[in-house]
Amino acid sequence: MTTTQWAALDTRPRQASLPPLVLAGCGTVGGALLDLIRAGQGSDDAVRSVLVRDPERPRAIPLPRGRHVTDPGDLxxxxxxxxxxxxGGEEPALSLARRTLRGGGTFITANKVLVAEHGIELQTLARVHRGRFAFEASVGAAMPIVRLLRDLPPEAEVRQVEGILNGTSNYLLDALGRGARWEEALAEAQxxxxxxxxxxRDIDGRDALDKASILGWLAFGVAPADLLRWRIGILPDPELLAREARRAGGVPRLLARVRPVEGATLRIEASVHPCVALSGSEWAGVREAGNRAEVRTERGGVLSVSGPGAGGDATATALLPDLRDLRAPHPGPELRPGGAPIPPERGAENRHRIENRDSIEARDSIEARHRAEARDSAEAAHRREIWQHDPARHRTETRPSTEIWHLSADTRIPGLPQVEVRDRIERVLDRAQIERGRFERSDGRWRVRIETSATARVVLIRERLSALDLRPVLLRELKGGMSERG
Ligand SMILES: NC(=O)c1ccc[n+]([C@@H]2O[C@H](COP(=O)([O-])OP(=O)(O)OC[C@H]3O[C@@H](n4cnc5c(N)ncnc54)[C@H](OP(=O)(O)O)[C@@H]3O)[C@@H](O)[C@H]2O)c1
Structure with missing residues (x-):
């Protein structure tokens, strides 16, 4: 006879009552929140007013009777x-946030554009007027990465946050990794x-970069505008990414990352770029529209969270804790005044071997393959140099002092007419949010000078130009800014 091991527990959730609230937007997310409130509270009485654009349009979740407005000024x-x-978007969300916080109220948002662009201002308004500004749902929907970072004590010393933060691109890359064609994957996702x-915004990396910027603020106390930001989306050839990833023994994923710039004490970099996640790894296990994030800390080890990164219900469940938290102290992210120095990482030499394990292993395998293929080839040195420029692998590398990228005029790109070399570089510049790039041709070589807009720092973009290497660009910051050389 078997005995019961577990006593029955009453696990029915106890639903704390909600404060009276105003709901701005009742689409996918707002509608799901309204539905959750009705289910949890037995009525939508807590919802005093709802803002929509078109109250007549058909909706799965009906609006509360007689309590909707269409003019934000009437809220x-x-x-x-x-x-x-x-x-969503900047306006009228920003004006609403300002009005609410200036009145000492609570503003809870799922809007990453608003938080990434205006989070500092809104947080300051909340402090000055003793209001509250909360944005758990703005990154990762139900995945509690905002809460995790906000609640981590500074003593944990965050070193890096990385994650798959965009469900749409992950759905598409996941489908391509399983052999789907781009057009059919996109149509199915839609x-x-x-x-x-x-x-x-999803496939060019802007959405993920907004989210990474918010995480950078939370993790390092650096305002999004002060981050060194760059991104490479999954275009122009997502199918090529999938093929390259398969050859390297993995699947393509769009990785967002925030970490201190190598060798700099005050700079934090937020980036988004495609990478290879090895089959069987946790990153490869993020399927469809899932999200996953890893927080690497000095003293707390590596913390990870995952979950559905989009969807009405998932996002609405992330809004509710912010609504219920009203009486709990809510310190919010502090800014480092002037960018306080980030202490040097201890034991970096040992750790960086396992840091970003999956992509390093993938790179190792690509590198090994390339070395074999390029042996005795004139390109071997060039390839090796490019791989060795990966700062995650070569922390102590002496940086080259030149910011000029030489591209031989007779560089052959199999399958592409020669004239496209220049067009291709311009597209890369555009995607990487580079403001100025100048092309000069002399002695049969192209020279490229590149400056970023936000930071006036110089980045070097190298694109691997061969049949094997069409996919990525390698983008990195150089010390010292653009020199007058060249
Ligand atoms: N969908 C997701 O999976 C998800 C996940 C995480 C975060 N978010 C974020 O949540 C926010 C909302 O996303 P959503 O997917 O719910 O968008 P949505 O379905 O398009 O809903 C937007 C709502 O806002 C209303 N609205 C928009 N502009 C307005 C204006 N100028 N005046 C009055 N009403 C206006 C719309 O009115 P009508 O109903 O009349 O059209 C609609 O109710 C965005 O910031 C998004 O980034 C979404």
């Missing part, structure tokens, strides 16, 4: 109101609601 957000914003009609 009762002054005088300490609690406002949940699920509109049919299932994982991709919008215009997935531009």
């Amino acid at each position: 009762p957000v002054e005088g300490g109101a609690t406002v949940v914003e699920a509109l 049919r299932l609601g994982f991709a919008e009609a215009d997935p531009g």
Whole structure:
């Protein structure tokens, strides 16, 4: 006879009552929140007013009767109101946030564009007027990465945050990794609601970079505007990414990363770029529209979280804790005044061998293959040099003092007419948010001078130009800024 090992527990959730609230936006996320409130509270009485653009349009979740407005100015957000914003974009969300916080109210948002662009201002307004600004749902939907970083004590000393932060691009790359064609993967993602009609911000990395910037603020106390930001999306040839990843024994993923710039004490870099996740790794296990993030700390080890990174219900469940947290102290992310020095990493030499294990292993395998293929070839030295420029692997490498990239005019790119070399570089510049790039030709070689806009720092872009290496660019910051040389 077997005995019961577990006593029955009453696991029914106890639903704390919600404060009276104003809901700005009742689409995918706002509608799901309304539905959760009705299910949890037995009514939507807590929702005092709802802002929509078109109250007549058909919706799965009906609006509360007689409590909707279409003009943001009619929302009762002054005088300490609690406002949940699920509109998206900058306006009218920003004006609503300012009005709410100036009145000492609480502003809760799922809007990463708003937080990445105006988070510092809104956090300051909240402090000055004793209001509250909360944005758990703005990164990773139900995946609790904002909460994790916000609650980590500074003593843990965060060294790096990286993650798959965009569900749409992950859905597409996951499908390509399983052999789908780009057009069919995109059509399926749109049919299932994982991709919008215009997935531009998702596939060019802007969405993930906004989220990475928010995580950079939380992890390092550096304002998004002060981060060194760069991104490479999954275009122009996502199928090529998938083929390259397969050859390296993995699947393609779009990785966002925030970490101190190598060798600099005050600079934090936020980046987004495609990489290879080895089959069987946790990163490769992030399927469809899933998200995953890893926080590497000096004293707390490596912490990871994962979950559905998008969807109405998943995002609404992340809004609720912010609504219920009202009485708990909410310190919010502190800014480092002037960018306080980040202490040097201890034991970096040992750790960097396992740091970013998956992509390093993938690189190792690519590198080994390339070495074999390029043996006795004139390109061997060039290839080796490019791989060795990866700062994650070569922390002590002496940086080259030149910022000029020489591309031989007779560089052959199999399958591409020669004239496209220059076009291709320009596209790369565009994707990497580089403001100025100048092309000069002399002695039969192209020279490229590149400057970033936000930081006035110089980055070097190298693109691997061969049949094997069409996929990525390698982008890195150089010490000392652009010199007058060249
Ligand atoms: N969807 C997700 O999976 C997800 C996940 C995480 C975070 N988020 C974020 O959540 C926010 C909302 O996303 P969503 O997917 O719910 O968007 P959505 O479905 O397009 O809903 C937007 C809502 O805002 C209303 N609205 C927009 N502009 C307005 C204006 N100028 N005046 C009045 N009403 C306006 C719309 O009114 P109508 O209903 O009349 O059209 C709609 O109710 C965004 O910041 C998004 O980035 C979304």
